[in-house]
Amino acid sequence: MKFHNKLTDWYLVNARDLPWRETQDPYPIWLSEIMLQQTRINQGLPYFFKFMEAFPTVFDLAGASEDKVLKLWQGLGYYSRARNLHFTAKYVAHELNGVFPTTYKELKQLKGVGDYTASAIASFCYQEPVAVVDGNVYRVLSRYFGIDTPINSTEGIKEFKSLAEKLLDKKQPHIYNQAIMEFGALQCSPKSPDCDICPLQVDCVAFQQNSITALPRKLKKTKVQERNYNYIVVVDKEGQVLLEKRTGKGIWKNLYQFPLIESTKTCETLEDLISFNDESLPQHILEEASLYNEKPIKHVLSHRKLWVSFWIVEVEKLKLVENLSKSLLMTNQIDTFAVPVVIEKFIDAYGFSE
DNA sequence: AAGTCGGGGAC
DNA sequence: GTCCCAGACTT
Numbered sequence: 001m002k003f004h005n006k007l008t009d010w011y012l013v014n015a016r017d018l019p020w021r022e023t024q025d026p027y028p029i030w031l032s033e034i035m036l037q038q039t040r041i042n043q044g045l046p047y048f049f050k051f052m053e054a055f056p057t058v059f060d061l062a063g064a065s066e067d068k069v070l071k072l073w074q075g076l077g078y079y080s081r082a083r084n085l086h087f088t089a090k091y092v093a094h095e096l097n098g099v100f101p102t103t104y105k106e107l108k109q110l111k112g113v114g115d116y117t118a119s120a121i122a123s124f125c126y127q128e129p130v131a132v133v134d135g136n137v138y139r140v141l142s143r144y145f146g147i148d149t150p151i152n153s154t155e156g157i158k159e160f161k162s163l164a165e166k167l168l169d170k171k172q173p174h175i176y177n178q179a180i181m182e183f184g185a186l187q188c189s190p191k192s193p194d195c196d197i198c199p200l201q202v203d204c205v206a207f208q209q210n211s212i213t214a215l216p217r218k219l220k221k222t223k224v225q226e227r228n229y230n231y232i233v234v235v236d237k238e239g240q241v242l243l244e245k246r247t248g249k250g251i252w253k254n255l256y257q258f259p260l261i262e263s264t265k266t267c268e269t270l271e272d273l274i275s276f277n278d279e280s281l282p283q284h285i286l287e288e289a290s291l292y293n294e295k296p297i298k299h300v301l302s303h304r305k306l307w308v309s310f311w312i313v314e315v316e317k318l319k320l321v322e323n324l325s326k327s328l329l330m331t332n333q334i335d336t337f338a339v340p341v342v343i344e345k346f347i348d349a350y351g352f353s354e
Numbered sequence: 355a356a357g358t359c360g361g362g363g364a365c
Numbered sequence: 366g367t368c369c370c371a372g373a374c375t376t
Contacts, residue, residue, distance in 0.1 A: 036371040043362060043370085077360025080374075114373045134371045154355065181371055190369060191365065218368095222357070249375095251359065301360055341361065 003144075003200075004169035004176050010199050011179030014186060019048065021178070026100040026125045027058050033117045034085050038078060041185075047076050058100075061086065062093035070254060070338035079255060079338075084112030104130045115161070123173040131164035132177045133157075136184025141167075142216035143188060146205030150219045226305045228296070230267055231258040231343065232281055232289060233310055236318040239332040239352065244280075251301065256337040258310075259328060266296055266307060273311065282323040289313045292350070299342040308342050310350075 015021070018041070020032040031051055035044040050072055055061035061069070066086050073082035088110045092100055101107050103126070108118035115133070122128035131137075138151040141163055149156040169176035187198055195207050206212045234242040243256045263276040274286055289311040296307035315321055318330055331337070334352055 033371065038359090038370055038372055039361085040363070040370050075361075077362085078372085080359065081372090084373085112373070116372060120371070132371075135369070136371070177371095185371085219356095249358090253359090299361095303358065303360095 003167055004179075006199055007179040007183055008169065008172070008175050010187070011175065011182055015178070015182055016186075019045075019052075024125050026121055028052060029124050030088075030100065030113075030117075030121055031085070033120050034081050034112055035076065037081060037117070039076065044076065047073070055089075058089050058098050059093045061089035066254065067336075067338065071336065074255075074338045074344065075341055079252060081112060083254060087111050088113070100125075102126050104128055120177065123177045127172075127174055129168055129170040129173045131161070131168040131173070132181065133161050133164050134181060134184075136181045136188075137164055138216050139190065140180055140184045140188045143206035143212055144200055144204050146209060146211065146215070148211075148215060148217045151216045152219050156217075222303070224300070224303055224305045226307065228263045228266055229306055229308045230261040230263055230273055230276070231308065231310050231346075232261060232286065232313060233258050233292070233346075233350070234281070234285060234313045234315060234318065234321075235352075236315050238317065240318040240330050241332070241334055241352065242318065242324070242328050242330060243334065243337060244328050251304070252340050254338075256339050257343055267291075267309060280325065282321075285313055285315070285321065288315070292346075297342060297345075299340075306342070310346050 020029050023029065028048075032044070032048050035047055035051075051061075054072060055064060064086070066083065069086045070079060070082050073079060076082075091110070092098060100121070101110070102122075104118045104122040107113055107121050108115065113121070119130040119132045122130050123132065138160055141147065141160055142151065145163070147159070147163075149159050151157070151160060187193065193212065195201055195204070195212065198204070198207070201207050206215050232242075242259055244259050246252045246255050246257060259280050261273060261276050261278065261280060263272070265272075267273040267276065270287070270289060273289065274283070277283065277286055290313075292310040292312050296309050299306040299308050334347060339347070
């Protein structure tokens with residue numbers, strides 16, 4: 001029996017019930033694929049339902065503000081996905097009359113749609129015979145064929161894509177692509193897969209060579225940098241608070257935060273903090289700050305470790321404070337702004353009144 | 355070719 | 366702690 005027949009047979013018995021599998025409409029499929037990039041289904045699922053309810057069509061998504069899209073995306077991470085999603089929604093709605101491209105080649109031109117996502121949409125929606133290669137596919141193929149080329153090397157990417165195209169069931173690419181990914185997620189799992197009940201066991205090179213745990217191979221990534229973030233929470237008795245928008249390049253682009261003072265070490269005292277002030281806030285404001293959390297909060301991202309401290313400044317009336325930077329905004333509706341998770345956790349703990 | 359971009363869950 | 370997740374984009 002052919003490789004693809006074994007997989008699709010397994011899939012027809014073991015497939016999970018997932019909402020985007022009930023349709024061939026490119027809008028929900030595109031949405032789900034963007035959300036699931038580097039994201040587990042269980043984490044993405046509630047966001048998929050939220051977005052489909054808030055934006056039932058690509059026109060609804062296109063008509064929303066980026067702030068609202070980012071707010072709904074809050075907590076899912078990799079926020080460039082949300083910005084690109086919104087950009088592409090506007091493009092499809094306004095330039096293409098709401099009609100998505102129907103080929104791999106055209107789909108791949110869309111912002112935020114790479115090789116995997118273009119293949120997924122083209123095969124799921126239009127039965128184009130193009131093979132998806134995601135983390136699941138790398139794992140299944142590297143083990144079954146005993147390939148130890150690093151999956152994140154230039155050579156590995158080409159080699160596995162080529163192999164995947166060769167194995168693709170061209171008569172039903174939709175089913176095959178779903179099947180190999182589902183197989184990788186449920187049966188050929190990263191750690192301790194249950195090979196005893198695997199239908200591919202007899203032909204699996206890694207199983208025969210006892211190299212399941214060694215595959216797939218992956219080149220090591222650089223280690224994480226550490227940063228110290230001091231957030232200055234300036235509030236008044238009317239429930240107003242100061243926020244700033246993160247512009248520029250780095251993490252959390254276009255999300256909001258309290259005015260930030262970055263320091264090269266943990267600030268133990270107010271004097272430490274003031275010494276790192278880069279005039280993001282007037283000196284007389286900072287002098288009233290008191291440390292909220294005794295020890296810095298560790299917030300770990302994929303490539304960064306943040307040590308986060310919150311400092312509270314209570315003023316009588318924020319609107320009367322002089323010399324505030326024009327880039328700062330004042331609000332009593334903090335819950336309407338997209339913020340990083342570490343800030344959302346603080347907001348929940350601190351308990352803003354309005 | 356290497357770096358950048360989040361957050362959470364499994365072990 | 367480590368690893369990985371329906372990857373894409375920038376440099």
